[in-house]
Amino acid sequence: MFHAVRKLGHMPALPVEESEHRSGPLLDHLARRMRLRSESVLAPLGLRPRHLVALTVLRESGGISQQALAGTLQIDGTNVVGLLNDLEAESLVERRRSPEDRRRHVVSLTTAGAKRLREAECALAGVEDEVLGALEPAERDTLYELLRRATSGRQVICAEESGDEPDASC
Amino acid sequence: MFHAVRKLGHMPALPVEESEHRSGPLLDHLARRMRLRSESVLAPLGLRPRHLVALTVLRESGGISQQALAGTLQIDGTNVVGLLNDLEAESLVERRRSPEDRRRHVVSLTTAGAKRLREAECALAGVEDEVLGALEPAERDTLYELLRRATSGRQVICAEESGDEPDASC
DNA sequence: ACGGATCGTTTGTGTAACGCCAACCATTTA
DNA sequence: TAAATGGTTGGCGTTACACAAACGATCCGT
Numbered sequence: 001m002f003h004a005v006r007k008l009g010h011m012p013a014l015p016v017e018e019s020e021h022r023s024g025p026l027l028d029h030l031a032r033r034m035r036l037r038s039e040s041v042l043a044p045l046g047l048r049p050r051h052l053v054a055l056t057v058l059r060e061s062g063g064i065s066q067q068a069l070a071g072t073l074q075i076d077g078t079n080v081v082g083l084l085n086d087l088e089a090e091s092l093v094e095r096r097r098s099p100e101d102r103r104r105h106v107v108s109l110t111t112a113g114a115k116r117l118r119e120a121e122c123a124l125a126g127v128e129d130e131v132l133g134a135l136e137p138a139e140r141d142t143l144y145e146l147l148r149r150a151t152s153g154r155q156v157i158c159a160e161e162s163g164d165e166p167d168a169s170c
Numbered sequence: 171m172f173h174a175v176r177k178l179g180h181m182p183a184l185p186v187e188e189s190e191h192r193s194g195p196l197l198d199h200l201a202r203r204m205r206l207r208s209e210s211v212l213a214p215l216g217l218r219p220r221h222l223v224a225l226t227v228l229r230e231s232g233g234i235s236q237q238a239l240a241g242t243l244q245i246d247g248t249n250v251v252g253l254l255n256d257l258e259a260e261s262l263v264e265r266r267r268s269p270e271d272r273r274r275h276v277v278s279l280t281t282a283g284a285k286r287l288r289e290a291e292c293a294l295a296g297v298e299d300e301v302l303g304a305l306e307p308a309e310r311d312t313l314y315e316l317l318r319r320a321t322s323g324r325q326v327i328c329a330e331e332s333g334d335e336p337d338a339s340c
Numbered sequence: 341a342c343g344g345a346t347c348g349t350t351t352g353t354g355t356a357a358c359g360c361c362a363a364c365c366a367t368t369t370a
Numbered sequence: 371t372a373a374a375t376g377g378t379t380g381g382c383g384t385t386a387c388a389c390a391a392a393c394g395a396t397c398c399g400t
Contacts, residue, residue: 024205024219024298025219025223029223031194031197031202032223032244033244034194036244049198053198053199056199066377074202074206076358077376078359078377079358081378102366102376103366103375104367122190127194131194134320142312143193144192144193146305146313150301150304150313151200218385245388248350248389249388250348251349271347271397273347273348273397
């Protein structure tokens with residue numbers, strides 16, 4: 001009879017007790033609700049939710065290469081091309097060759113793009129009121145601020161350098 | 171008695187100036203990052219992000235009809251069937267006929283489902299650390315709480331009864 | 341009791357948003 | 371001069387849906 005050798009080196013490390021609940025699924029859920037309603041509101045402006053994400057990122061980061069944009073958006077480079085084609089076709093975005101490295105395109109918002117983005121944000125006010133109805137104005141501001149900081153943070157190039165496996169924590 | 175009028179005279183209505191920035195796109199952006207990384211972590215558990223959203227909703231709301239679930243998740247009824255089939259196939263979820271209305275199925279988490287959900291949340295700790303790296307623990311808690319309240323709030327059956335058009339606000 | 345609605349289910353069709361591969365050009369770098 | 375790199379195009383495959391039609395079981399109003 002093998003006494004089950006409970007190899008639980010009972011980590012003394014963990015200082016706080018894990019709240020255990022992850023915001024991932026909630027984020028997913030809320031984003032979906034918002035996105036669905038946004039679509040109809042955005043349609044008259046000729047934009048789709050994904051475009052809005054891209055425009056928002058571009059506003060925040062002045063001018064970046066398409067590669068960097070792909071990294072930030074976490075979508076494949078070839079898809080960035082199509083996305084930017086959409087936006088450039090409406091002059092919301094501009095591709096300039098980088099002077100230092102002329103292979104690169106520096107993508108940036110045009111004034112028309114910034115304007116359209118503001119219009120879209122304005123049009124989304126109602127949607128946000130619906131979806132975030134359970135939160136008070138101050139809380140919505142807090143939420144916005146947290147999201148802004150979370151998204152503008154470094155994008156963790158990927159887990160290449162961290163040789164450690166993240167498992168086994170719980 | 172006329173002095174009171176003074177206050178109303180000049181439309182003091184808007185107390186704060188609109189921040190104008192919408193959290194929709196940020197929500198989308200952050201949710202995508204989280205979802206992408208979650209997929210690989212969730213795969214060994216036989217779950218996909220959408221399943222996790224469903225399980226989370228089910229945990230929160232005890233037992234609900236599939237219709238209600240479709241409403242909360244905002245996905246088509248036929249797709250709910252498939253989603254629940256996935257979950258029921260692994261005994262994570264249970265469909266019982268409602269006693270009051272035997273057409274209805276009352277869907278609820280099984281104990282195995284609750285356990286698997288906890289495991290998944292545990293497995294997602296690392297992902298959350300990566301994606302929300304820019305936020306401090308206390309802020310992550312705040313974020314979680316805001317998301318929880320926002321998602322658990324009434325789902326605004328849809329804008330049918332509100333006769334007003336939401337436009338023209340800006 | 342009958343006919344019409346409702347809940348869940350199956351099947352089938354369509355679409356949008358991707359990822360991935362391969363080829364290509366212009367450019368930079370070794 | 372030979373790679374490597376950034377962007378572009380085209381094509382193929384997948385996933386996650388929506389939407390419609392038809393069906394069985396059940397409820398409900400007259």
